[in-house]
Ligand SMILES: Nc1ncnc2c1ncn2[C@@H]1O[C@H](COP(=O)(O)OP(=O)(O)O)[C@@H](O)[C@H]1O
């Protein structure tokens with residue numbers, strides 16, 4: 001278990017002090033795949049670097065299984081980093097060493113005898129699906145393959161915790177998916193706790209069970225992924241969950257009254273057939289203005305913004321029809337605007 | 350025409366041919382020996398210093414006291430700014446003390462090393478600073494200590510760049526050996542000064558020059574080839 005309490009970090013720079021993190025409190029349980037999401041500059045990298053003490057917290061502390069990592073001696077801290085390992089956005093492989101040698105690096109650092117290290121590294125190559133690349137150099141590999149080698153290297157010392165700082169941000173969607181799948185397998189098969197730093201909601205959605213939203217160095221929301229997704233509270237969370245929503249409102253103009261927001265809270269119904277059946281049964285052909293729905297464990301989460309053609313009567317019928325679907329919340333535009341925090345009654349702050 | 354009559358008369362060219370046949374081979378070997386020995390010692394001193402310049406920096410992986418780094422930088426700059434010929438003369442007593450003689454092959458190696466190691470330290474510093482800082486961060490996050498970061502990560506990753514740096518060092522030191530001939534060092538420089546300059550035989554000078562140029566070309570070509578060959582960032 002990782003307990004981060006009252007953690008603050010400020011950097012003193014020529015142009016003044018930067019408060020990168022302010023009073024962070026998080027608990028990450030064993031076996032979690034814990035997402036930390038935020039926009040660029042939110043402090044994500046600083047936070048993850050505080051977890052393995054690459055960055056010394058200005059205040060507060062980080063405990064791993066009850067041990068305050070800040071109190072460790074230099075030697076103990078280096079030992080700790082064999083148990084809390086890290087992968088990076090830019091993979092950071094040794095370019096002058098082949099894949100096997102790259103994976104052996106942490107084993108060399110722990111003075112494992114060479115034959116044993118070769119054996120272990122070879123096993124790990126197979127674990128990450130790169131058994132045929134032992135002698136290849138990183139420059140000969142694709143980004144996804146390089147990240148696999150980096151993951152194997154991070155696993156070499158049998159860590160308890162794997163820190164991933166934007167580990168898929170340099171990869172295309174397909175490769176991202178493959179790497180995330182690998183990380184999930186590692187989490188499940190090896191029982192390694194994973195902390196995933198990302199600016200992409202889709203990454204959190206795909207593999208995390210818990211998530212914290214970081215904005216300007218503070219945690220603005222934290223909880224189970226499904227909960228946070230179906231009912232985002234903080235404005236930063238909404239921006240991340242529904243990236244194109246606020247744009248939708250502004251461009252609507254005169255059709256304000258006819259806008260309906262559907263919130264899928266783990267609905268069994270697929271979105272497409274729902275609208276198709278509404279068109280058939282109510283003779284209302286809704287326009288999809290924006291949709292940010294996602295499927296998690298076979299259930300639909302997220303939101304969809306519909307424009308209902310016609311007058312108030314059509315709107316009422318559409319709302320009635322859509323409300324009859326399980327785990328779907330229906331809101332007409334005025335409530336919606338309120339939820340977005342655009343009126344004085346917005347619930348945050 | 351006067352110039353040719355004075356420096357390239359038939360007699361002088363004939364003398365030069367004799368020298369080339371009888372002494373040049375030995376002189377070339379001697380130059381190579383001095384160059385390689387000096388480079389070796391300059392690297393033995395310059396490499397660790399270059400590493401310290403990078404790791405001991407305020408932003409390095411093992412910052413050293415400011416004053417220590419200042420002194421180190423100051424000494425290196427001082428030695429680098431002194432013209433080599435002056436350094437040799439100044440160092441003669443020191444050399445004599447160390448080797449019992451300030452002339453000959455051995456006598457010239459001491460001042461050469463002293464002139465070259467600061468240069469090598471700066472070259473090494475440059476090579477190590479080229480390293481991607483993310484790689485250093487990776488090493489630190491993998492639990493590497495300072496020593497391990499240097500030997501398992503920084504140096505291996507810098508090999509192609511270090512080869513290029515050392516090639517520059519050898520060719521520069523080769524140039525220095527020629528200069529050291531003026532003050533009693535052995536090799537081609539000595540031959541050129543003693544036979545070419547003092548006896549006004551420029552055919553000898555020219556021959557020494559040609560050999561030096563060829564040596565530099567060979568060393569540089571080999572160094573460049575080796576650096577490329579060792580660099581695994583290049584595909585194939
Ligand atoms: N070493 C540093 N020195 C000064 N400022 C820093 C340093 N590292 C990060 N920061 C600042 O802290 C803030 C958070 O940075 P970072 O943790 O890298 O954000 P993220 O990873 O979320 O993009 C930024 O404003 C950044 O400029």
Ligand SMILES: [Mg+2]
Pocket residue numbers: 044045046166
């Ligand atoms: Mg970052």
